[in-house]
Amino acid sequence: MKLTRPWSLRELVQDLRQGRTTPEAASRRALARIAETDADLRAWVELVAFQPGTGVLGGVPLGVKDIIDLAGLPTRCGSALRAEATPATADAAILTEWRAAGAIPLGKTVTTEFAFFAPGPTLNPAVPGHTPGGSSSGSAVAVASGQVPLALGSQTAGSVTRPASYCGVASLVMSHGRYPVTGVTGLSPSLDSHGVFAATAADLAIAWPALTGEPAQELRPPRVLVWSAAALDVVEAPMRHALTQAAKRLQEAGAIVEPFRDERLMAELTAAHPVVMAYEAARERTAELAVAERLSAPLAQLLQAGAGTSADEYETARATIADGSARLAEMFDAYDVVLGPAAPGAAPRGLEATGNPVLSRGWQALGLPVVALPGFTDAAGLPLGLQLVGRHGGEDELLGHACWAERVLAGDSW
Template identity: 45%
Template sequence: MSLAPSDPSLLTASAAFKRLQRRELTAQQLLGACLERIRAQEPQVLAWRHIDTERALEHARALDAGPIRGPLHGLPLGVKDLFDTRDFPTGYGSAIYERHQPVTDAAAVALCKAAGAIVLGKTVTTEFATFTPGPTRNPHNPGHTPGGSSSGSAAAVAANMVPLALGTQTAASIVRPAAYCGIVGFKPGFGLISRAGVKSLSESLDTVGGFGRSVADVALLTSVMANAAAWRDLPADSKPRIGVCHTPHWDSASAAAQQAFEATVQRLARAGAFVVDVSLPDAVAALTAVHDEVMCAEAFKALADERLQHPELLSERLRAMLERGAAVTYEQTVSHRAHVASARHQLGRGFAGYDLLMTPSACGEADAGLTATGDPLFSRIWSLLGLPSVALPTGFGPQGLPLGIQLVGPSMSETATLGFAHWIEQRLHG
């Protein structure tokens, strides 16, 4: 899509920042364009829980009157309603916290604001970042889910309401909504961005990341939160060695998703990438079920007060999840941790032959209906292993909804993984 100079809301975050830095675009102009998008599309998309237009405009005016603040100077930002915010109520997707007002910002939010971002508001999340959806709809078709749990953030970016938004992932909550909404999502490796001030669901899985409309966008956003300026170095000639990984769940992908995936592999091979089919070690392939038990067991502990004090305000789906978690024993937890350690070691040796794995990002196009957020099947393994993952759009399926791929890098490879993802993005969309 060609950029329309008269509509700054169509600019990627990285392109907008360059114009803001050169004072060719003001923060007020960019914010005004985003607010126009919100007025036009929010009644159908329902991506937002809270918006403070006046506060955002005041911030934009202050930025235009002063020096460049940092890498996110003047960029409107959506914040998933799982992050504490001093300027907005924070409900975590639950009626329990309907009137909850934090007195501090989550660390990730504070760092984005310090880098010049304009926090426009809070985006819809599912109940405690689990599987009971909020009202948000897919911008490409309001009869379909945008994915979860970072539903509002992904939809807001896809609808050009904001160029950037924060998300979290415990199972597939960045990768799947990015895939369903046709944008770029990035989940860095576990623990590289602070979770201070983010409502906990699963202590060993919850990971902060973000959404944009290009790899450069998500690199820009996450590098600020991780204090990792090197992530923004995206060489154009980082030709990757790609391990094509159909995963044990290939049969769960739709025919359209399978065909699009194979066509993408062939296209990248023609562009000069080295591609080779790889199979996962048995210990890795078995991690999907392990992930579910780990997540449920840790959620049972993390949501103890909510479960004990307000059970009537929890959805049936969440109560069932917590019941499954209660049944996981200490001995099973010990076994799961040993299994994960072994799988991580086996997969780490396999990465010696390639730079990153390419897998489906979801089972197919976004599911019809708004009562569920889709299957996290294709991301559970990588979330459990704590590896960096990039979701890239590749095109559209027969229903006119986006399809995509997931790129998974080895541990502590964020700089290289983003560079390779940028190379792939340029060959697919450049």
């Protein structure tokens, strides 16, 4: 049984629109694939009965991360504290929007505890024995294995981009504040962002206009800044090679490619991010902090660290982010996207941790949209993802550039 077999959203939407399949048949296909593979992968928490819907997507099966309210199911947040949670009475605001776009929720996908670091039971279909990443592990795996063509995640540090890279799929992290987080159990109000997984950037470019009405159009070859993350000293040799070769290929195809030179700025933003996250999480999750002994060690440590963070430390970190945001806005006046590694390397071996989110922290602090591009592997065949970062609120442009880059880079193995 092949566990990695993504399902093309583009092809499914075409089949739905042209009458070659139906929403009911698409849901049956999804459920059959889950029945075939999920005993091995454990991407799902609970499924729901088929509910017909209308919209541009026409009945696409959708996975929903289990920090996002889905009416009729409890939101357990991957935590024993929520094991007896009562069913949600209404959908989260973002899920309401996806329903209106024509997506049909199939059920809840596994999350790490309260979307932090403690792994859930989910396994990586692309690399058995290696982490699928987190915290949106179930959604990334559900797409990578072909259980659904579309799944929702969330990102506070690297919870969408990193699992996409590790599992070999595409993802979009939306600009912070692009949609409300009502009905989502978050950690850090100034950092929490919505995300979505699909097989390819081209599939994301189908989903985005269905959700927003904003077309994702392919544009001229972009002006690209290449961020090596050298100052963070975490990027492994195969990922450095992939980034170098990708930049070369984009330049040969007509892109303007120059190095991102303000490494110190990104190092400062990367350091500011966990200060803000911990401080806000301790205040957002006060009930959980009060019973920290019942939490996983990583989450308890985060909340306790945040409780011990002073207001002055928090405000200093926020000021660093505000300054960085202004400086990056000036860069985006001259360039279209930043290209960089989506993770330090391929998915680490073992299931005791979810990998290092450090390469997403600075961009997440800025609240910028990010597309993870799949299709790259190391010498052993393990997936490697690159990330494209765009200007705030510029998801339509970013997806256009991502589709162009995806076609240029298609099929490369480094």
